[in-house]
Amino acid sequence: MSVFTKIIKGEIPSYKIAENDSFYAFLDIFPLVKGHTLIVPKVEIDKFFDVTDDLLGEWLLFAKPIAQSIERNFPCNRVGISVVGLEVPHAHMHLIPINTADDMNFARPKLKMTEEEFKAVQQQIIAGLER
Numbered sequence: 001m002s003v004f005t006k007i008i009k010g011e012i013p014s015y016k017i018a019e020n021d022s023f024y025a026f027l028d029i030f031p032l033v034k035g036h037t038l039i040v041p042k043v044e045i046d047k048f049f050d051v052t053d054d055l056l057g058e059w060l061l062f063a064k065p066i067a068q069s070i071e072r073n074f075p076c077n078r079v080g081i082s083v084v085g086l087e088v089p090h091a092h093m094h095l096i097p098i099n100t101a102d103d104m105n106f107a108r109p110k111l112k113m114t115e116e117e118f119k120a121v122q123q124q125i126i127a128g129l130e131r
Contacts, residue, residue, distance in 0.1 A: 002090035004040045015122040018129060022055065023062045027118055027125075028094065030110040033103060034121050035074035037095045039063050048083045048091045059093065067095050069128030080104050 006012045008024045015027035017037055028036040039062065045051050051059070067079040076097035082104050083093055096104055113121075 002044055002088055004038075004088055004090040004092060005044050008040070008042055015118050017066060017122065017125050018062075020062060022058055025062070025066055027122055029118075031113065032106070032108060032110060033074070033076075033097055034111065034113070034117075035070045035076075035079075035095075035097045035125065037066060037070060037125065038092050039066070039095065040090060040092045045091045046085075046089045048085055048093075051091055063093060063095060065129055066125065069125045070095055070097055073124040073128050075099075076103075082106075 003012065004024075007014045007026060015029075017025040017027065019025065021042070023039055023041055025037055025039045028038050039059065041051060041055060041059065043055075063081070070076075071079050074097040077099050080096045080098040080103070081093055082096060083091075084106060085091060098104055102108075
């Protein structure tokens with residue numbers, strides 16, 4: 001069972017942004033920038049392109065309002081999408097507010113945020129979904 005499946009099941013706490021029957025979105029706890037969000041399918045599939053065609057389409061539709069909320073709430077030119085998939089054997093998508101391509105460089109140092117900062121970011125994104 002992957003760490004993401006444990007998060008989805010509530011066995012590991014997370015800063016949940018949204019979920020439906022197929023997907024779970026939550027803040028990355030090692031963010032590149034504030035607003036960095038992960039979206040994972042609830043079905044545990046290792047590689048992104050092993051996901052069914054239907055699920056791939058649903059994934060982008062699920063991600064769209066989250067990305068729009070991130071873009072409205074955090075200073076950026078756009079929200080980038082990254083699918084690296086090396087750290088956890090469970091397909092996942094990163095939504096990252098970016099101003100340059102280097103903002104998506106995973107070799108960069110990660111932000112160190114307090115629980116209060118994570119909760120504030122979580123609430124900003126959720127509030128943006130409710131508009």
